[in-house]
Amino acid sequence: MILPRGQALLLPANPVFIWGSLAAAFLLQVLQGQLTAAAWLPDWVALVLVFWTIHQPLRIGVGVAFVAGLCVDVHQGVLLGQHALAYTAMGYLAVTLHRRVLWFDLRGQTLHVLPLFAVAFGLQALVRLLAGHGDPPALAWIAPLLTAALWMPATWILLAPQRRAHDPDETRPL
Template identity: 40%
Template sequence: MQPTNRSQRILRPVRLWFVYLSLIVALVLNFIPTGRLPGVPDWLALVLAFWCVREPLHVGMGTGFIFGLLMDVAYGAAMGQHALAYVLLAYGANALARRVMWFGPIQQSVQILPLLLGVQLVMVLVRVLAGAEFPGWWYFTGSFTAAVLWLPLHFVLLLPQYQPEERDDNRPI
């Protein structure tokens, strides 16, 4: 019996320029000033988790560290706050990659939610230890928003891989 949530299409290999372009776009989305709006996801953490699950050999802790340092510099945050959180996210996503890939996109979002909550928890702990005050429980709603956005993000980021190299009427896939 064939699983119903699996696509029968074969994906093309991902192009690394597209992976890093999507990470840079997520970095820019994080720079949009939203104030203290609850529920705004950490776009970079979401896209980093996606690529760590899909491409664990190409995107990992080094990528998380570099993009985390860029976030720290841009936000003027405690140096290493985002870097530490993104390295832990990349480690966890790489460790769970094989298991998460067995699920469909909706179930994947449930598997990724604890990692996204962990990122926010690490960042809050570092801030509190540095002397800042607790931002409130509404701060953690961004992880739930990111988990909901996993499904559309999944299809948007995989769209270039669904394109055939060349059209052939004799080839069914």
């Protein structure tokens, strides 16, 4: 594959780092839930799931998204399967779009992942509505926008261990 102009060659992703970042996102989600119950805050697990599903679709896919959704459902005490359905649909769409998304710069990638987060949030709202829990608060619709806005810093942080050294020498020609 030919890399787009200006894109650096990356080292292979370390599986320990991938799973550790997913665990850290879940812990951040737990901490966020303990500190405040605001519905407009970003979904950290969804952000990291979409990131790794786009960058490593053979390691993180729809099955991992389903299990992560079940874990979030159990932690938040919501209707079992609400996040699992949303994350599974989001993971499927991310796998479907992963080749296309990687060809864009970070702003273009943000515009591509925003509908994924919106679909996931919309599915969660639909499940809650069908279960009789009512509509989400109006400010809750800001959550997909905030999650997508975090795409750029998340990309910078999660790809940092894979970046190669910029000073090539005789032992490292690339």
